[in-house]
Amino acid sequence: MYLFFKQTIVLIVVLIGFLGCQSSKNEASKPSVAELKEVKKKAKSAIMKVGGTLKKNLKKTMGAKGVVEAAKFCSLSAVPLAKKVSATLPEGVTVKRITLKPRNINNKANDEEMAVINELELSKKNGNMPKMVVKKLSSNHYQVYKPIVMGGVCLLCHGTSSVRDAGAYKEILKHYPKDEAVDYKMGDLRGAFLVNITK
Ligand code: HEC
Numbered sequence: 150m151y152l153f154f155k156q157t158i159v160l161i162v163v164l165i166g167f168l169g170c171q172s173s174k175n176e177a178s179k180p181s182v183a184e185l186k187e188v189k190k191k192a193k194s195a196i197m198k199v200g201g202t203l204k205k206n207l208k209k210t211m212g213a214k215g216v217v218e219a220a221k222f223c224s225l226s227a228v229p230l231a232k233k234v235s236a237t238l239p240e241g242v243t244v245k246r247i248t249l250k251p252r253n254i255n256n257k258a259n260d261e262e263m264a265v266i267n268e269l270e271l272s273k274k275n276g277n278m279p280k281m282v283v284k285k286l287s288s289n290h291y292q293v294y295k296p297i298v299m300g301g302v303c304l305l306c307h308g309t310s311s312v313r314d315a316g317a318y319k320e321i322l323k324h325y326p327k328d329e330a331v332d333y334k335m336g337d338l339r340g341a342f343l344v345n346i347t348k
């Protein structure tokens with residue numbers, strides 16, 4: 150009995166120590182309210198520039214030339230266009246798109262990014278997906294994740310085989326023979342914009 154008591158005390162002490170360390174670690178990497186506001190504002194503006202440009206040009210090409218030409222546009226021009234717009238972002242701000250199922254292999258999430266996307270997926274299932282997730286990696290490096298959700302028009306090139314545009318997808322496979330970015334349904338989480346902000 151005495152031994153059990155002693156072991157319990159030791160366990161409690163160890164647990165308190167462990168939780169104590171945990172909370173102080175989280176405290177150090179937790180951005181303040183003011184920081185959050187500033188970082189989110191910067192991220193929003195950067196995503197609007199890069200993501201907005203991509204979406205606008207996709208829509209324009211689809212409307213004017215149809216979905217097959219739009220597939221060609223996305224395959225050939227989306228990356229250089231995103232690069233061009235990225236060059237106009239403020240110093241220390243970069244934007245990329247990440248996903249668990251990439252079309253362009255450069256957009257495949259690494260382990261850390263994957264963990265955040267999985268968190269987003271879980272919170273989406275529970276009906277409370279955040280608009281943005283902010284991570285403070287160090288005193289001058291922040292990351293902002295903004296979920297990308299599938300809309301109806303996206304399914305023409307990212308949907309199931311019965312929904313996809315056959316001609317457009319044939320074009321896409323020419324450029325991305327190892328494409329994984331299909332079989333999405335409307336409202337699915339496609340991935341995220343990831344904004345890196347260094348000061
Ligand atoms: C006309 C075909 C087409 C349509 C419609 C389309 N996409 Fe794409 N998508 C592509 C192609 C091609 C790529 C690969 C080139 C690139 O990096 O953008 C791509 C890449 C992506 C990526 C980068 C991740 C990856 O897998 O490489 C995301 C995110 C994405 N699309 C989301 C969307 C969303 C959201 C919509 C709807 C608003 C959409 N797409 C509509 C063809 C399309």
